[in-house]
Amino acid sequence: xxxxxxxxxxxxxxxxxxxxxxxxxxxxxxxxxxxxxxxxxxxxxxxxxxxxxxxxxxxxxxxxxxxxxxxxxxxxxxxxxxxxxxxxxxxxxxxxxxxxxxxxxxxxxxxxxxxxxxxxxxxxxxxxxxxxxxxxxxxxxxxxxxxxxxxxxxxxxxxxxxxxxxxxxxxxxxxxxxxxxxxxxxxxxxxxxxxxxxxxxxxxxxxxxxxxxxxxxx
Ligand SMILES: [Fe+2]
Numbered sequence: 001x002x003x004x005x006x007x008x009x010x011x012x013x014x015x016x017x018x019x020x021x022x023x024x025x026x027x028x029x030x031x032x033x034x035x036x037x038x039x040x041x042x043x044x045x046x047x048x049x050x051x052x053x054x055x056x057x058x059x060x061x062x063x064x065x066x067x068x069x070x071x072x073x074x075x076x077x078x079x080x081x082x083x084x085x086x087x088x089x090x091x092x093x094x095x096x097x098x099x100x101x102x103x104x105x106x107x108x109x110x111x112x113x114x115x116x117x118x119x120x121x122x123x124x125x126x127x128x129x130x131x132x133x134x135x136x137x138x139x140x141x142x143x144x145x146x147x148x149x150x151x152x153x154x155x156x157x158x159x160x161x162x163x164x165x166x167x168x169x170x171x172x173x174x175x176x177x178x179x180x181x182x183x184x185x186x187x188x189x190x191x192x193x194x195x196x197x198x199x200x201x202x203x204x205x206x207x208x209x210x211x212x213x214x215x216x217x218x
Pocket of ligand 1: 101
């Protein structure tokens with residue numbers, strides 16, 4: 001329900017939590033991680049961006065890149081999420097995935113700049129799944145990459161930002177054809193005919209018509 005609330009607040013990432021959960025579980029299974037870990041991972045991945053509930057819309061939904069100040073605010077979704085859920089004692093083991101999924105092996109992540117093994121495996125698995133989904137989804141600031149392009153970028157990040165074992169697991173799962181991606185391409189409305197257009201011009205949609213999303217498979 002909480003993850004659904006984030007998707008509602010930020011329609012560009014609708015379904016993001018579900019996909020990150022699915023990819024995270026595939027990665028963990030490929031890594032032969034125990035069932036108890038998978039159960040914690042499932043809930044943690046589903047809730048990893050819950051702190052976005054506390055980020056103002058003008059930042060969360062801003063098209064184009066964020067200013068440095070806005071990015072500093074955006075970064076707080078990690079600690080905000082953990083703080084929202086900290087009172088729920090049953091979720092204590094899930095908190096590292098929520099608070100630390102933007103940490104990077106090289107120490108250049110956030111919120112704390114942790115390095116390597118200082119970052120719990122839970123957060124390292126979610127980070128790979130999260131990066132893959134972010135790259136293969138249309139965002140206000142980016143057209144989706146193809147899965148092959150995304151995996152190329154992710155391979156480059158292995159050992160630098162992302163856990164190499166989790167990256168290798170994602171690649172193995174993808175190469176077996178187990179990841180199907182639904183990609184949404186934005187279909188722009190057709191501009192209305194110009195006044196000087198000939199009478200035979202086919203009437204087009206008005207510019208007031210909303211941009212439609214067309215679902216395609218890749
Ligand atoms: Fe996040």
